Amino acid sequence: MKKVSLLAPGPTPVPPRTMLAMAQPLIHHRSSDFLEMFGRVRAGLKKLFKTDNEVLTFCSSGTGAMDSSVSNLLSPGDKAICVRGGKFGERWTELLEAYGCTPVNLDVEWGYAVKPEQVEALLKDDPSIKAVYVQALETSTGVAHPIQELAQVTKDSDAVLVVDAVSALGAYDIPTDEWGLDVVISGSQKAMMLPPGLAFASIGPKALKLMESSTLPKFYFSWAKELKTQGINKGAFTSPVPLFIGLLDIFDLIEEIGLDNIFKETAVKSQAFKAAVAAWGLELFSKENASTGLTAVLAPEGIDAQDVVGWLKEKYAIFIAGGQAQAKGKIFRVAHMGFISEFDTLKAISAIEMALAGLGYKFEMGAGVAAAQKIFGEA
Ligand SMILES: *Cc1c(COP(=O)(O)O)cnc(C)c1O
Numbered sequence: 020m021k022k023v024s025l026l027a028p029g030p031t032p033v034p035p036r037t038m039l040a041m042a043q044p045l046i047h048h049r050s051s052d053f054l055e056m057f058g059r060v061r062a063g064l065k066k067l068f069k070t071d072n073e074v075l076t077f078c079s080s081g082t083g084a085m086d087s088s089v090s091n092l093l094s095p096g097d098k099a100i101c102v103r104g105g106k107f108g109e110r111w112t113e114l115l116e117a118y119g120c121t122p123v124n125l126d127v128e129w130g131y132a133v134k135p136e137q138v139e140a141l142l143k144d145d146p147s148i149k150a151v152y153v154q155a156l157e158t159s160t161g162v163a164h165p166i167q168e169l170a171q172v173t174k175d176s177d178a179v180l181v182v183d184a185v186s187a188l189g190a191y192d193i194p195t196d197e198w199g200l201d202v203v204i205s206g207s208q209k210a211m212m213l214p215p216g217l218a219f220a221s222i223g224p225k226a227l228k229l230m231e232s233s234t235l236p237k238f239y240f241s242w243a244k245e246l247k248t249q250g251i252n253k254g255a256f257t258s259p260v261p262l263f264i265g266l267l268d269i270f271d272l273i274e275e276i277g278l279d280n281i282f283k284e285t286a287v288k289s290q291a292f293k294a295a296v297a298a299w300g301l302e303l304f305s306k307e308n309a310s311t312g313l314t315a316v317l318a319p320e321g322i323d324a325q326d327v328v329g330w331l332k333e334k335y336a337i338f339i340a341g342g343q344a345q346a347k348g349k350i351f352r353v354a355h356m357g358f359i360s361e362f363d364t365l366k367a368i369s370a371i372e373m374a375l376a377g378l379g380y381k382f383e384m385g386a387g388v389a390a391a392q393k394i395f396g397e398a
Contacts, residue, residue, distance in 0.1 A: 021336035026367045028158050028186055028313040028340055030208035030215055031357035033265070037212065040268040041261040048258040057252035060263055063270035064219060067188065067278070068203055070195035074221040075245045078259045081185035081206030084218035086114060087240035088181045088202050092150055092226060094234040095119045099150040100141055100178070102133045105159035106343040107183060111152040118235050123148060129160050129346060130315075132308040135168040142176045149229060150179045155187035158209075159343045161305040161315035161352065163187070167198045174199055179226045185209055189273075190312035190356035191282050201226040210285075210312065210356035212272070213265050222246070286311040288355035288364045291394035295368045295387030299375065304342075304350045312356040315342075317349060319380045324351045330374035337370050361395045 025032045046052050064074035077083050089111075093099060097120045101111035104127035115122040123141060127133045133153065142148055151173055156163050166182055173180040181202040184193050188203070189210030195203050200223070207217035222230070222242060230242055239256070248255045273281065289311035296303060296316050304315035318324035324341055325348050331337040342350040353367050368387045376384055 024335075024337040024363065024366060026353055026359065026363060027338045028209065028352055028354040028356070031210070031212060031354055031359065032363075033212055033214055034269075034272060034358050037265050037268045037272070041265040043261075043264060045260055048254065048260055053258070053260060053263075054252040056263055056267060057249070057254070057258070059270075060266055061249065061252070063267065064221075067270070067273070068195045068205075068219075068221045069193075069197065070203075070221050070223075072195065072221045072223045073246060073250065074219055075242060075249055076254070076258075077218040077220070077240060077245075078216065078254075078256070079218045079240075080208070080215050081183075081204065081218050082110065083240060084204040084206065084220045085110060085183055087220060087237070087242060088152070088204060089114045089118055089120065090233075090235045090237040090240060091242040092179060092181070092202075092229050092233055093118065093120050094232065096121060097149045098123050098145065098147055099152055100125055100138060100148055102138070102151070102153040102164065103127060104131060104133060104162060104164065105129055105154070105157035107154050107157055107159055107185075109344075115152075120235075130162060130304050130306045132162050132164050133169070135165055135172050138169060139172045142172065142178055146177065148178050150181055152181045153183065155182050155184040155193055156190065156310045156312050158186040158313065158352075159315075159346065161303065161310055161313050163191075163308045163310035163312075165308070166193065166200065170199045173201070179229050181226075186312055186356065187310070189281065190285050191310070195221055195223075199223075207262065207266070209354075211266075212269050212357045213262060216259055217262050217266065282311075285355050287394065287398045288359065288361060289314060291361065291391035292353060292355060292364055292368065294390040294394050298386040298390035299372070299380075299382050304346065313352055313354045315346075315350050315352045318351060319375070322375070322378050322380055323348045326378055327351050327371060327374045330377060331370050334374075335370050337367065339367065339371075365391055365395075
């Protein structure tokens with residue numbers, strides 16, 4: 020019998036206690052019990068995002084919140100910088116084009132991080148640029164963009180900084196207010212350890228101001244409407260009650276473990292996995308700013324990375340991810356964020372070794388496991 024293991028960068032495993040919490044009988048989304056719950060969700064989100072800004076909750080996958088950060092901030096024809104260092108960066112351009120805005124594409128070679136000076140130069144060159152859209156962690160390449168430094172650049176301009184932290188928030192520290200991030204977006208199914216279905220957006224004062232001038236069409240994802248209702252602990256529409264209950268349980272779990280400890284544990288899993296990659300004689304796809312949330316590995320010469328992914332899925336029911344678009348067949352990606360233990364990481368390493376050996380790659384079997392065990396043993 021095969022036990023399914025989710026070790027891809029989303030969706031990640033959900034703690035069994037959280038699944039059980041969500042199995043409670045449904046309550047009505049307009050009941051006083053639920054309003055009280057909504058209040059606790061808002062407070063918990065502010066704590067997690069490290070912000071005093073309102074953090075809106077949407078019933079959608081993460082892309083819904085990305086979509087809302089375009090439709091609620093911009094007007095037709097508006098220019099905005101899209102940092103494109105991977106598949107998710109490209110999504111900004113697609114969104115802007117869908118809404119009839121004008122993307123100013125800042126292409127970054129996949130595997131590298133954006134240089135804040137490049138953004139600064141573009142903003143200086145064209146003061147009409149309304150926003151900068153970027154990923155905290157570009158999940159398709161494993162690269163963490165320098166968000167704190169980017170915020171220093173946008174702070175001195177009229178542009179609003181929108182950070183997609185769907186895979187980063189909860190994996191490592193993204194202190195919204197301390198760094199001065201105008202909009203931070205996240206979703207439930209990555210480091211937040213929940214099933215897919217919730218998206219979040221924290222909205223700061225500079226973004227609220229731009230929102231007032233936005234004339235793009237919006238309805239379901241209207242920030243103004245949700246700010247009004249969520250401000251009094253109600254969703255404008257029917258809330259996904261079980262996911263809210265799950266989210267409150269996750270907040271309890273984070274409180275018990277400590278957010279800093281979660282960041283530390285994630286970093287150790289990442290360090291152990293990266294040590295295994297080195298022991299195999301393989302290279303990371305991320306040439307700089309390799310994030311702790313996940314690792315993207317270049318497959319050996321002559322081996323299709325999709326075959327590694329397929330081997331794990333078919334033989335062991337272990338789900339890791341392959342590459343997307345231009346990286347397809349070249350890389351495989353393994354998550355360290357969320358409810359993944361060091362033994363899950365060792366399982367992934369062990370399974371990848373078996374796949375690599377089965378696919379004909381020559382290396383010392385067990386070298387990656389040993390390298391990772393050493394890191395875990397010393398942590
Ligand atoms: C997962 C992810 C998203 C959201 O994708 P959905 O499928 O809509 O949840 C957005 N940005 C990044 C960087 C992601 O990793």
